[in-house]
Amino acid sequence: MSTRTFGQPVKRNEDRKLLTGQALFVDDVELPGMLHVAFLRSQVAHANIIGIDISRALQRPGVIAAYTADDLGDYWRHGPLLVPPPPIPGTIFNERTHVPLAKGKVRHVGEPLVIVIAESRYIAEDALDDIDVELEQLDAVVDLERALKAGSALVHDDVGSNVSARVRQTKGNYAAAAAKADRIIARRFHYEHGISSPIETRGVVAQWDQRASQMTIWDTTQAPVFVRNGLAAMLGLNERNVRVIAPFVGGGFGPKIMMFYPEEVLLPWVSMQLNRPVKWIEDRLEHFFATTHERGQIHDAEIALAADGRILGIKDVFLHDGGAYDPYGLTVPINSQCTLLGPYVVPNYDSTFTQVFTNLPIVTPYRGAGRQHGVFVMERLLDLAAHELDIDRAEIRRINLIPADAFPYNNEIIYQDFAPLSYDSGNYEPVLDMALNAIGYADFRQQQHEARAQGRHIGLGISCYVEGTGIGPYEGAKVQVQSNGKVSIATGIGTQGQGHFTVFAQIAAEQLGIDVTDIDVVTGDTDQFYWGAGTFASRGAVVAGNAVNEAAKVVRQKALKLASDLFECSEDDLVIADGKVSITGVPGKFVTLGDLAARANPMRGAVKPGTEPGLESTQYFGPPSGATANGVHAMIVEMDPRTFDLKILKYVVVHDCGTVINPMILTGQIHGGVAQGIGNAFFEKLAFDDQGQLLNASLADYLLPTSLDVPRMELDHTVTPSPLNPMGIKGAGEAGAIPVGPLFAQAIEDALDLKNKGVELLEIPLSPSRLFELTRKAKG
Amino acid sequence: MDSDIHDITLTVNGTTYNGRVESRLLLSDFLRHDLKLAGTHVGCEHGVCGACTVLLDGEPVRSCLMLAVQANTHAISTIEGLTSPGGDYHPLQQAMHDHHGLQCGYCTPGILMTMTAFLDENASPSEEEVREALSGNLCRCTGYQNIVDAVMTAAARMRS
Ligand code: FES
Numbered sequence: 051m052s053t054r055t056f057g058q059p060v061k062r063n064e065d066r067k068l069l070t071g072q073a074l075f076v077d078d079v080e081l082p083g084m085l086h087v088a089f090l091r092s093q094v095a096h097a098n099i100i101g102i103d104i105s106r107a108l109q110r111p112g113v114i115a116a117y118t119a120d121d122l123g124d125y126w127r128h129g130p131l132l133v134p135p136p137p138i139p140g141t142i143f144n145e146r147t148h149v150p151l152a153k154g155k156v157r158h159v160g161e162p163l164v165i166v167i168a169e170s171r172y173i174a175e176d177a178l179d180d181i182d183v184e185l186e187q188l189d190a191v192v193d194l195e196r197a198l199k200a201g202s203a204l205v206h207d208d209v210g211s212n213v214s215a216r217v218r219q220t221k222g223n224y225a226a227a228a229a230k231a232d233r234i235i236a237r238r239f240h241y242e243h244g245i246s247s248p249i250e251t252r253g254v255v256a257q258w259d260q261r262a263s264q265m266t267i268w269d270t271t272q273a274p275v276f277v278r279n280g281l282a283a284m285l286g287l288n289e290r291n292v293r294v295i296a297p298f299v300g301g302g303f304g305p306k307i308m309m310f311y312p313e314e315v316l317l318p319w320v321s322m323q324l325n326r327p328v329k330w331i332e333d334r335l336e337h338f339f340a341t342t343h344e345r346g347q348i349h350d351a352e353i354a355l356a357a358d359g360r361i362l363g364i365k366d367v368f369l370h371d372g373g374a375y376d377p378y379g380l381t382v383p384i385n386s387q388c389t390l391l392g393p394y395v396v397p398n399y400d401s402t403f404t405q406v407f408t409n410l411p412i413v414t415p416y417r418g419a420g421r422q423h424g425v426f427v428m429e430r431l432l433d434l435a436a437h438e439l440d441i442d443r444a445e446i447r448r449i450n451l452i453p454a455d456a457f458p459y460n461n462e463i464i465y466q467d468f469a470p471l472s473y474d475s476g477n478y479e480p481v482l483d484m485a486l487n488a489i490g491y492a493d494f495r496q497q498q499h500e501a502r503a504q505g506r507h508i509g510l511g512i513s514c515y516v517e518g519t520g521i522g523p524y525e526g527a528k529v530q531v532q533s534n535g536k537v538s539i540a541t542g543i544g545t546q547g548q549g550h551f552t553v554f555a556q557i558a559a560e561q562l563g564i565d566v567t568d569i570d571v572v573t574g575d576t577d578q579f580y581w582g583a584g585t586f587a588s589r590g591a592v593v594a595g596n597a598v599n600e601a602a603k604v605v606r607q608k609a610l611k612l613a614s615d616l617f618e619c620s621e622d623d624l625v626i627a628d629g630k631v632s633i634t635g636v637p638g639k640f641v642t643l644g645d646l647a648a649r650a651n652p653m654r655g656a657v658k659p660g661t662e663p664g665l666e667s668t669q670y671f672g673p674p675s676g677a678t679a680n681g682v683h684a685m686i687v688e689m690d691p692r693t694f695d696l697k698i699l700k701y702v703v704v705h706d707c708g709t710v711i712n713p714m715i716l717t718g719q720i721h722g723g724v725a726q727g728i729g730n731a732f733f734e735k736l737a738f739d740d741q742g743q744l745l746n747a748s749l750a751d752y753l754l755p756t757s758l759d760v761p762r763m764e765l766d767h768t769v770t771p772s773p774l775n776p777m778g779i780k781g782a783g784e785a786g787a788i789p790v791g792p793l794f795a796q797a798i799e800d801a802l803d804l805k806n807k808g809v810e811l812l813e814i815p816l817s818p819s820r821l822f823e824l825t826r827k828a829k830g
Numbered sequence: 831m832d833s834d835i836h837d838i839t840l841t842v843n844g845t846t847y848n849g850r851v852e853s854r855l856l857l858s859d860f861l862r863h864d865l866k867l868a869g870t871h872v873g874c875e876h877g878v879c880g881a882c883t884v885l886l887d888g889e890p891v892r893s894c895l896m897l898a899v900q901a902n903t904h905a906i907s908t909i910e911g912l913t914s915p916g917g918d919y920h921p922l923q924q925a926m927h928d929h930h931g932l933q934c935g936y937c938t939p940g941i942l943m944t945m946t947a948f949l950d951e952n953a954s955p956s957e958e959e960v961r962e963a964l965s966g967n968l969c970r971c972t973g974y975q976n977i978v979d980a981v982m983t984a985a986a987r988m989r990s
């Protein structure tokens with residue numbers, strides 16, 4: 051019997067290539083005759099384009115071509131709307147998608163104006179200096195509130211305002227609930243989220259083979275199938291003549307999926323024009339403008355409470371910075387709107403958001419994807435309520451948790467996947483208790499007292515969250531036993547480090563009784579598999595994982611059937627293990643899976659009608675709606691009250707993401723999420739001036755957490771399987787990052803006793819300098 | 831065109847290479863694109879992320895902050911030379927695999943070069959020292975904990 055690997059901390063299949071420098075990333079693609087691309091990008095945020103002169107650039111030795119928007123002819127068009135707005139009555143949505151090269155107007159710093167192609171990247175960049183651009187600069191729209199005032203400059207003149215979208219969702223009757231409330235607490239919250247900043251930037255290589263009429267594109271995308279289909283249509287090619295490969299991708303976290311980045315659209319076209327392969331690799335400066343961000347929201351929120359701390363209702367009106375174009379629809383603010391409700395019973399809810407056009411780079415989901423913003427508002431409201439009603443902060447959370455017998459729990463509003471926001475399963479209170487235990491909540495006041503006596507300022511934070519994961523529409527997978535006995539799996543999603551090469555192998559191994567290392571997984575190559583939506587919303591393991599499971603089950607059935615025919619026995623007498631099918635209790639009577647695969651593809655003779663060749667199956671899985679994971683983070687910090695230097699003394703995560711396929715990989719996902727959450731909560735902020743210039747566009751100025759900033763984390767989990775998929779799994783990719791902001795605010799307030807000093811921390815990030823400002827203001 | 835071209839000779843992982851380079855060519859580009867040793871990665875090209883770290887005569891340097899011409903006559907070590915000639919992992923590679931010290935793996939070559947050099951200098955580091963030594967290498971995926979554990983494990987295994 052082979053050892054069971056499902057649910058075990060199996061080491062990763064993909065590691066060897068990565069550890070030895072043999073993994074292929076996009077910038078590693080080298081092709082004969084390859085040319086190199088650089089983009090001239092706008093240095094101002096908002097301007098009319100008067101003229102662009104590329105003639106001098108074209109004369110530079112080594113420059114092959116350069117194109118402006120006008121040179122693209124019919125190929126120039128607006129990008130698609132990647133995610134249409136969900137069907138929420140009354141929704142206003144002004145669709146203004148981005149363009150490959152700016153024409154007429156530039157709308158954010160970094161928007162591309164000219165593409166230059168040269169023999170080397172060095173020459174292409176030299177040639178950018180040869181281009182003359184004449185612009186008429188306009189006022190930049192940066193501040194969200196000013197953007198909506200009469201007389202503001204307009205990002206899109208034809209819209210008539212800077213409203214990209216407005217959506218109201220309600221549940222129950224907030225006004226009636228508020229009228230009966232014992233206490234109403236209202237505040238304004240600011241939440242900034244930053245740039246995902248994977249260590250590998252984006253890149254595209256395109257190779258047009260005229261003889262074969264074949265376009266091959268290597269792309270750092272999270273969604274290769276959609277890139278292929280979209281580009282085939284734009285280029286006038288059959289889908290099967292376009293192959294998109296997302297090879298090893300060095301981190302994504304959301305922004306590596308956007309349909310389409312200008313570079314994705316332009317490189318293949320240029321390759322066809324010049325009949326040469328072309329490469330563009332984003333540099334880090336470009337990444338700060340040319341790759342999408344997440345950014346800020348301003349919430350005016352109020353909570354209505356009963357005297358015992360029960361939530362009667364919440365009202366929230368917020369502004370969301372959407373950037374210069376809105377190709378990703380409403381995904382981010384809808385996530386904020388929905389996730390705000392968290393694990394709590396909120397009988398009445400009234401939430402309205404306005405997505406605002408600004409002259410800043412486009413906003414699309416980045417790990418957490420707006421969920422952070424909502425969770426911050428809810429958790430801070432509960433902290434304020436606990437303080438005002440003099441209830442313990444863990445207790446106020448506990449009494450409001452959705453009880454275990456209330457699932458599935460329908461929140462009566464619409465989620466980003468167009469389905470009602472309904473939580474599939476959960477058991478929240480034990481998670482809270484485990485976290486309180488692990489952080490030592492009961493003894494903490496005592497510990498804090500003792501520390502204070504020694505002049506040390508320590509504080510504790512605790513916050514709860516849910517995460518909608520694993521949304522549809524669907525993914526597919528092909529599982530095939532080869533005649534050498536090894537198994538190959540192909541799926542359409544891209545992978546950026548999540549361990550798919552291993553977890554999908556574990557799933558198939560469970561069905562086929564074969565070693566994980568004998569299973570080869572291909573992701574992100576449209577010649578291998580060309581159905582599916584991509585890697586986002588913590589859905590890879592859930593949706594593609596279940597498709598792998600379904601396909602492997604069919605292959606297992608086929609193997610049993612073939613073996614029962616061969617041995618003329620009942621399938622019930624057969625077992626699959628160690629790469630073979632054996633007859634129970636008859637030692638030596640077996641056939642290997644490889645032999646069965648060979649038999650399933652006979653060279654001569656006849657087969658029965660309806661026989662499918664091979665030990666192979668392709669299956670699809672689409673969940674009816676998303677699966678909701680949940681968790682609690684708790685942390686103890688020590689603050690220096692003069693420098694506001696912060697040290698995390700203890701960090702605890704307890705979470706529930708249903709059935710666990712590989713606890714080692716899951717732990718890694720949580721670690722990485724928390725690290726990004728810490729950067730977000732503590733210091734990551736895209737600092738724009740009022741003209742839309744980014745003031746910290748380098749990794750020396752926009753700081754990412756280092757090994758000195760991220761503490762050791764203690765993890766634990768409970769398992770409440772999802773009823774929405776046969777394996778019972780829920781996604782986990784974003785959980786680590788979501789609740790860190792309110793945790794910081796609460797722990798810092800606690801450490802510095804800010805509540806009693808009249809200081810409330812209602813914003814993120816809370817860098818030492820910002821804390822200094824906030825506390826000094828309070829002192830007057 | 832400037833006649834700003836230099837002939838250089840250097841060794842990489844013990845093999846001698848001759849190159850003809852413009853003076854402005856970065857060492858990282860020379861290794862990756864001229865010598866096709868693409869295991870050395872580039873994350874920022876301004877000296878912060880550490881992904882491009884290689885060893886120059888045994889010392890970690892950022893190959894994005896050096897010109898190829900400056901490496902003339904020197905000995906470079908890169909990720910491609912870290913396994914034994916038979917393909918066995920260096921103890922730190924093994925420990926990174928065992929502890930799940932990599933996710934996307936893009937930062938990994940730089941981390942391996944930095945930390946193997948560190949372990950050569952300090953055979954029994956404390957966790958504090960490991961975190962300090964690692965702090966010049968950015969990893970956006972792992973949260974560092976598993977990398978720290980891998981370095982500690984590798985140190986212990988190398989001592990015994
Ligand atoms: S690429 Fe050299 S330090 Fe980032």
Ligand code: FES
Binds near residue numbers: 933936972
């Ligand atoms: S593993 Fe992805 S950046 Fe480190």
